[in-house]
Amino acid sequence: MIKISILLLIGLTLFSCNNTKDNDRSDFYFYLPEEELHITTSKRAGGDFYVMFSRTHKVNELSDSVDYIHCQVEDYTFAIILDPDHKNDINFTYPYVKKVHKRELNITEVENYEFYSVYYCDGYRTAPDTLKSPYKVLYIIPSSYNIVLQRDSTFGSQVILKKGNIFGN
Numbered sequence: 001m002i003k004i005s006i007l008l009l010i011g012l013t014l015f016s017c018n019n020t021k022d023n024d025r026s027d028f029y030f031y032l033p034e035e036e037l038h039i040t041t042s043k044r045a046g047g048d049f050y051v052m053f054s055r056t057h058k059v060n061e062l063s064d065s066v067d068y069i070h071c072q073v074e075d076y077t078f079a080i081i082l083d084p085d086h087k088n089d090i091n092f093t094y095p096y097v098k099k100v101h102k103r104e105l106n107i108t109e110v111e112n113y114e115f116y117s118v119y120y121c122d123g124y125r126t127a128p129d130t131l132k133s134p135y136k137v138l139y140i141i142p143s144s145y146n147i148v149l150q151r152d153s154t155f156g157s158q159v160i161l162k163k164g165n166i167f168g169n
Contacts, residue, residue: 026169028147028162029058034136035082041140041147043168047073048098049142051080053090053105067107070099071142073168078140081110081119085134091115121153144168 025044040059042050052059052068059066071094078094090107093115100107121130131153139148145164151157
């Protein structure tokens with residue numbers, strides 16, 4: 001009985017020490033054909049979150065040749081405006097940004113108050129918010145890892161691209 005307990009304890013210890021690259025990060029890739037934009041999000045150990053962009057191909061790894069936003073994971077909504085008329089312009093709002101790396105795209109951080117005054121209609125805030133045409137908004141919640149695309153302000157225009165959970169997976 002003692003031998004079985006020791007073997008079980010050793011097995012559980014080895015199982016809990018399984019540190020692979022997949023345990024250190026969680027990546028999610030998607031392509032927005034209307035925007036001709038490849039996006040990869042990467043949630044990493046230590047509270048780092050990356051949103052990587054490419055016009056030509058799927059982004060698998062972070063490098064100096066990639067356009068990206070590096071931020072920390074917080075329970076706050078990361079909003080990215082996509083403008084079909086100006087496809088190289090990516091405007092976003094998120095208060096916990098560490099670095100913006102621009103290579104081919106014009107990535108600009110916009111203050112929260114300016115974000116709503118420029119991209120949303122004046123008046124009372126509604127649910128969903130009344131987005132000005134032709135903009136689209138990509139909402140990312142890094143803490144729960146939810147990703148939603150709002151195509152316009154009509155009812156039912158939101159598309160869930162990734163449904164996360166309370167554990168942030």
